[in-house]
Amino acid sequence: xxxxxxxxxxxxxxxxxxxxxxxxxxxxxxxxxxxxxxxxxxxxxxxxxxxxxxxxxxxxxxxxxxxxxxxxxxxxxxxxxxxxxxxxxxxxxxxxxxxxxx
Numbered sequence: 001x002x003x004x005x006x007x008x009x010x011x012x013x014x015x016x017x018x019x020x021x022x023x024x025x026x027x028x029x030x031x032x033x034x035x036x037x038x039x040x041x042x043x044x045x046x047x048x049x050x051x052x053x054x055x056x057x058x059x060x061x062x063x064x065x066x067x068x069x070x071x072x073x074x075x076x077x078x079x080x081x082x083x084x085x086x087x088x089x090x091x092x093x094x095x096x097x098x099x100x101x102x
Contacts, residue, residue: 056100
């Protein structure tokens with residue numbers, strides 16, 4: 001009968017560790033590429049899925065869970081200034097968050 005509580009504790013521990021997957025959010029500058037991929041990523045459209053997946057796989061992650069535009073105010077830490085750079089189509093100070101999972 002003492003085995004039953006230990007079995008429950010062990011199964012709870014295993015299910016909790018399986019539920020926590022290794023994921024990471026990458027913040028990247030949203031640069032206009034001439035192909036529209038920047039807008040696909042920024043607007044979370046399905047056309048950005050392949051670019052987000054390729055980004056994650058290049059960093060040894062298996063999949064891209066999400067991708068979206070983020071405001072510089074949402075980012076903690078230093079955001080590089082783009083003053084003096086040529087910014088076409090409003091491409092300066094735009095960032096994309098890509099969530100990758102192993």
